[in-house]
Amino acid sequence: MLRIAVLGCGRIGRMHAENIHAHPRAKLAGVFDVVHAAASDVADKLGVPRFASAEEIFASSAVDAVLIATSTPTHADFIEAAVAAAKPCLCEKPIDLSVDRVKACAKAIAGTTVPIMLGFVRRFDTGHAGVRQAIEAGQIGEVHQVTITSRDPDIAPDAYIEVSGGIFRDMTIHDFDMARFVMGEEFETVSAVGARLVAPALMRRCDDYDTVTVTLTTASGKQCVISNARRAVYGYDQRVEAFGSQGMVISENHPANNTRLYGASFTDRKAPLMNFFIERYAQAFASEIDAFVDAAEKKLPPAVGFDDGLRALLLAEAAILSVREGRPVNLSEVE
Numbered sequence: 001m002l003r004i005a006v007l008g009c010g011r012i013g014r015m016h017a018e019n020i021h022a023h024p025r026a027k028l029a030g031v032f033d034v035v036h037a038a039a040s041d042v043a044d045k046l047g048v049p050r051f052a053s054a055e056e057i058f059a060s061s062a063v064d065a066v067l068i069a070t071s072t073p074t075h076a077d078f079i080e081a082a083v084a085a086a087k088p089c090l091c092e093k094p095i096d097l098s099v100d101r102v103k104a105c106a107k108a109i110a111g112t113t114v115p116i117m118l119g120f121v122r123r124f125d126t127g128h129a130g131v132r133q134a135i136e137a138g139q140i141g142e143v144h145q146v147t148i149t150s151r152d153p154d155i156a157p158d159a160y161i162e163v164s165g166g167i168f169r170d171m172t173i174h175d176f177d178m179a180r181f182v183m184g185e186e187f188e189t190v191s192a193v194g195a196r197l198v199a200p201a202l203m204r205r206c207d208d209y210d211t212v213t214v215t216l217t218t219a220s221g222k223q224c225v226i227s228n229a230r231r232a233v234y235g236y237d238q239r240v241e242a243f244g245s246q247g248m249v250i251s252e253n254h255p256a257n258n259t260r261l262y263g264a265s266f267t268d269r270k271a272p273l274m275n276f277f278i279e280r281y282a283q284a285f286a287s288e289i290d291a292f293v294d295a296a297e298k299k300l301p302p303a304v305g306f307d308d309g310l311r312a313l314l315l316a317e318a319a320i321l322s323v324r325e326g327r328p329v330n331l332s333e334v335e
Helices: 011-022 036-046 054-059 072-084 099-108 126-136 158-163 172-183 200-206 282-298 306-325
Strands: 002-007 026-032 065-068 089-091 116-118 143-151 187-195 211-218 223-229 237-244 247-251 260-263 266-270
Touching: 002 011, 002 054, 002 282, 011 026, 011 036, 011 065, 011 282, 026 036, 026 054, 054 072, 065 072, 065 282, 072 089, 072 099, 072 116, 089 282, 099 306, 116 282, 116 306, 126 172, 126 237, 126 247, 126 282, 143 172, 158 200, 172 187, 172 211, 172 223, 172 237, 172 306, 187 306, 211 306
Parallel strands: 002 026, 002 065, 065 089, 089 116, 143 223
Antiparallel strands: 143 237, 187 211, 211 223, 237 247, 260 266
8 A cells, every 4th residue: 555645735635635545555644734724624534644744744654655735836845855755746736836946846856766746637537538549549630739628617716816826827737738648749839818807907916817818839730729717607618629630539528417408498408517626527636646656656657747747837938928928939938
């Protein structure tokens, strides 16, 4: 049993702790959070130790691996600490909001054989992964275009938006990783537009946007279009489509159930979409832990590595520059 400690007991950390606790090949070794009440609540519920500090986790012989779900500014430090302690780690995205800090982290851990996995959970969704599998199997021929739609059911609280790093680093970063995963070819240019249509005052105060469209282009001319919005009144909108020379493959939205209702004044009325990311990607989060356990036990390169985190952040930086200057940006400008 791989003994995994969880750092961070907010909503996503709590979910990870519960998934590890239920995993057949892992054991929840304990939890930590700077908010002791949050850590105590999870520890008491799951019957595991509450560590007094992150340092205690990295020094503990009772911990084989760590899952980092703390605030973003701590991620790079904790990755470095995990490598120094020879403990495999699964870290939530992003590695950091600063490309320079991510590059410094990469330099600090260069040459390590300790598995470091990034939490781009959407790769583990069976529908999204099925799009990539269809491409690899040649079922749609040569890929020409990828379309990714990702819209939240509602805007996050002001306090979250203010420290998020902006929509491109916080929200679109998942879609940048999905674009690379599905296309299977690196992007060369980024063109982005942003608007303040949902919460204009908040967005102006944070120098951010709540509605964005990004076009990514490879050196060979293949295209990906990403559409993001902070509020979709009909629910959590998550779709991935790949169009190729011989066909198309789509990963559709997930409704709460598959019931379809018909009546005298309506046809094919369906259940609403799932509420948000923990519900929508529940299977993917469980599969992500499977993949992490495999990588940690077998000392294998993880399915989503450190460089994937850096590449997604570079695309985010290019998108920010594109919006700011109103022009396409070559990725080499931000590398």
